[in-house]
Amino acid sequence: MIKNSDTDKSQKGGMGKMSEQKPVKAKYLLRDIIGKHYKDAWDAKERGEKVGWCASNFPQEICETLGVPVVYPENQAAAIAAKGAGQTMCEHSEQNGYSNDICAYARISLAYADIKECKEMDMPQPDFILCCNNICNQMIKWYENIAKELNVPMILIDIPYNTEFEASDDRAKYIRAQFDHAIEQLEEITGKTFSQERFEEVMEISQKAARAWLKATEYTKYEPSPLNGFDLFNHMAVIVCARGKQEAVDAFELLAKEYEEAVKKGTSTYRGEQKHRVLFEGIACWPYLRHKLTTLMNHNINMVGTVYGDTFGIVYNNVDEMMKAYSYVANCISFERALKMRVDVVNRTNCDGAIIHTNRSCKQWSGFMYELERRLREETGIPTVTFDGDQADPRNFSEAQYDTRVQGLLEVMEANKKGGNQ
Amino acid sequence: MSKIVELLAKFDEIVSNPKKRLDDYTAQGKKTIGCLPVYCPEEIVYAADMVPFGIWGAEMEVSQSKKYFPAFICSILQTSLEMGLKGDLDKLSGVMIPILCDSLKCMGQNWKLGVPNVEFIPVIHPQNRKLEAGVEFLTSQYNKIKNKLEEISGNKITDEKLQNAIDVYNEHRAVMREFVVTAAEYPHLITPAQRSAVIKSGYFIEKPEHTKLVKELIEECKAQPQKEWDGLKVVTTGIIADSPSILKIFEDHKIAIVADDIAHESRQFRTDIPACGNPMEALARQLSVMEGCSVLYDPDKKRGEMIVDQAKKYDADGVVVLMTKFCDPEEYDYPIMKKQFDQNNIPSIMIEIDQQMQNYEQARTMVQTFADMLGN
16 A cells, blocks of 8 residues: 555655664565665656656566666556546646546646646656557557657557467567667667677566566465455556566565465455455556455455456566567457456456456456456356446546445355355 | 539438448449458458448447447447447458557457457557568568458459559549549538548449549539639548538538548548559558558657648638547547647637537537637
8 A cells, every 4th residue: 555654755766764673574675666766767867867758568678778767657647646646637638638538647647747746756757758559559649749748759669459369470570670679769869788698687587576476466366365455556566667676576576475474374464354355357546545445345355366467477488488478468468368367367366256447547458348247257157346447537436336336246245155156 | 513413412322321332242242341440451352352341430329339348439439339239230241450549459359259240350550660670560461361351252362453452542542632622622512511422432332433433523523613612611630520410510601621631531542552562562561651640650740730731731711620539549639739730820629529429519509619710
């Protein structure tokens, strides 16, 4: 859970206080990674180095290898929304002519590019921007506008939506060519040089981080889960911004160890009895995280299933596989692959039900969700509910509707338990 | 003059009942392939001796598509899916659906699941269309489409046939460009609705036939004297501008469309397939030279300037932005374009368009106000 005190420290990069006496907890390491991430960017900016804005699922291996500091507008928008400034920022963009139909992250980010400050989460303005549309095509339009308004170069790695189950070779070839071209462009912009040796090192670290992330997130399969699933929404920021860093490897490996311990002791970061286990489908509603979690906890429901584990578990054995791996993120895949992902998560984590977020900001994620919901029910037998929400615009979420829908799901899950239906 | 009236009536007849064309072609034993927005390689369909059939939604209410799409997906796709789900498009032998926007990506999947009897043929365009790797990728994708269309048609698509298709389509593009200029020169002979029908009918009949008819119309118009237009001239921009209600509102206020940047209209024919040794590569290269479209990556955002140039060239009084509701690519372009219109002292308005909309009073008021302002 993002608390004000934590974020005040991480805003302009204060390192968290680490106790010398007690063993370090993973959550503090993770918080410190975020703090350092922003601090490094500010420091670089002050030194006169070029800093970029980067898409969450852009091949970070490039930036990490070149040693180019980047910050993530999606992380920033989520934090701004979580701290209650989502609506103000969205309204600013709307006053500038942007429709409230477009993604709220984009509206917040475009407002930030205009106003250039936001006390909820500041970050340096970009000297260049790195875009990747494997999560959606609104990324391209959002970043186009940033490039135009701020007059900065834009680098795009286009990862076309994959209508087939596997990524074909011609796709991998196209992605690879763009990957190489992006490196050239970034070398020219920043004056830094790409080192093959460093690249190998970064790939290795990234693999360790991805696997550590997958390992940690997998612990939700235990009954009871040693973690409150909502913790993952916070930890996610690290896998976005630091998956090429050794610190992330260390933090996630420690997290996995902590979960291992908790499983042995039967403890959990989830307070209360975990009576029901759910798949939570979709992006978090950042302005309402606390409310959503409270409702679940009031009903002894824990989120144990999410696609965020797999989607950031970008694993590969070589560069060619890396190209394909970046095209297997949750929003880039065919219906069949998307369905399989959810069915696997439900089965792996033994979910009793699913709560599906119809995200007003995300057409890509919501566009075939209705059919996916039906097929998920068919293939797993679990009950499902949807609710209308938004990742960052608080006006698109109704607490009452969410509560009612969760209540409805609860009743079915309870009846299933009583009736022995599964 | 009567020949003009006759020709315009023919175009109107075609757009009034596109389904009849589909039925006729099917009855003749011809196979048809549906083509969804924004860009489909119709030339490959034509080279397979099949008929490309445009599907850009319809003015209708939806019910079945709500089982697949949430409310915030554009009506072009909602109504197209609706037609598919209801069986209206069952005679098609396949449907090409691009991935040019997030909603289109989902459209393909929903169609595949909801209308399995009409084969889904994905059209995968590269956004890095100017890189050689992008052209190579698109060539590879177009070859996959070619294989699929050969399978469906039972016909071999040779390079000769493809080159011929390119020639036929480039001729059509040239004629359509000429028509748009002619319509601008003869607004007293061709109303906005008639202009729309001439362009739109091209989606429902084979290109050679359409080219012939449009050529005739152009000749007949040119034989007539030009008249000073005492109304207003506008450039339209947006995804689609075929709403009869909007077109009637333009007519009622003596507004002539002298140029357009409409995806359904000029964006289809303002860029020829470039000359290139290999016809499939030529087809793929076209994307690399297209500019000014909301669904084609452009960090320079040239679209606004292109519209400004059109407005100046055709002496337009203003720009009308026809905003398809829920079209996010267009919504992102709008504030940038608006600034460019303002900087160049070109008055503009934005009207929301929705194929599920029934009440156009707000649009009428806006156009009225705009016309009054421009008239002064």
